[in-house]
Amino acid sequence: xxxxxxxxxxxxxxxxxxxxxxxxxxxxxxxxxxxxxxxxxxxxxxxxxxxxxxxxxxxxxxxxxxxxxxxxxxxxxxxxxxxxxxxxxxxxxxxxxxxxxxxxxxxxxxxxxxxxxxxxxxxxxxxxxxxxxxxxxxxxxxxxxxxxxxxxxxxxxxxxxxxxxxxxxxxxxxxxxxxxxxxxxxxxxxxxxxxxxxxxxxxxxxxxxxxxxxxxxxxxxxxxxxxxxxxxxxxxxxxxxxxxxxxxxxxxxxxxxxxxxxxxxxxxxxxxxxxxxxxxxxxxxxxxxxxxxxxxxxxxxxxxxxxxxxx
Numbered sequence: 001x002x003x004x005x006x007x008x009x010x011x012x013x014x015x016x017x018x019x020x021x022x023x024x025x026x027x028x029x030x031x032x033x034x035x036x037x038x039x040x041x042x043x044x045x046x047x048x049x050x051x052x053x054x055x056x057x058x059x060x061x062x063x064x065x066x067x068x069x070x071x072x073x074x075x076x077x078x079x080x081x082x083x084x085x086x087x088x089x090x091x092x093x094x095x096x097x098x099x100x101x102x103x104x105x106x107x108x109x110x111x112x113x114x115x116x117x118x119x120x121x122x123x124x125x126x127x128x129x130x131x132x133x134x135x136x137x138x139x140x141x142x143x144x145x146x147x148x149x150x151x152x153x154x155x156x157x158x159x160x161x162x163x164x165x166x167x168x169x170x171x172x173x174x175x176x177x178x179x180x181x182x183x184x185x186x187x188x189x190x191x192x193x194x195x196x197x198x199x200x201x202x203x204x205x206x207x208x209x210x211x212x213x214x215x216x217x218x219x220x221x222x223x224x225x226x227x228x229x230x231x232x233x234x235x236x237x238x239x240x241x242x243x244x245x246x247x248x249x250x251x252x253x254x255x256x257x258x259x260x261x262x263x264x265x266x267x268x269x270x271x272x273x274x275x276x277x278x279x280x281x282x283x284x285x286x287x288x289x290x291x292x293x294x295x296x297x298x299x300x301x302x303x304x305x306x307x308x309x310x311x
Contacts, residue, residue, distance in 0.1 A: 066119070069154045092286075132159065
């Protein structure tokens, strides 16, 4: 196709006018009403020492499990639809502490990410990591929030002191009463656990004689009904997939191990959640501005890349 210089000038002018109109529309068009199905989620992040093990990856770089959990949670916020609500909590010792009740993700994204970025190991208030009990407390706390959120519990599943598989703490709730997703993080290989001081700074690693290697109750059993393991590896950590699956089944949660895409986690949250319809104000600004930017970029591309022109 042949295109004269005058026609190219005219085409450029038309494109620039269209881009200008789109920018004006992006700035001045009111938001439109849109019906969506939204969910409410409470993200609980494990901040115990085992989450400092660096066997996770973000953008191809090895990072700690806690760093991965924070970044993956942030990306999950971006994949949640406007109108959805998200809250933040941390877990240490045997309980969950809610730091931010669920708020609308789009309007409160900045506040959510600021809170999320503040999650550091020094916030842990005890050295122990009783995951099962922390999940139970998260469920009890979620019952007091209206509407009840879906719990997203991000952890490697490392129990310290160790918990014998046949001696789970009693769950006095009803499985599935509070929906949830257990998100497992960490690799399969046992790795040393960094040891933090009171300031949250890493000082070496936990040694074999620094931690308990047996369930206290199981070690006191005089009969043979409870088989006490003799291995001494509790000073090292990997993702406890079997334990997390068992715990998820016990409380009626779904279990997702090492998700690679935030969208899949959001799909799992949506599948577990009791979604509710809501009419929201949907702003077309980003779409209109993106189209305008694309048109402007086309003006600066060499025409020879698009069509054959006269010499």
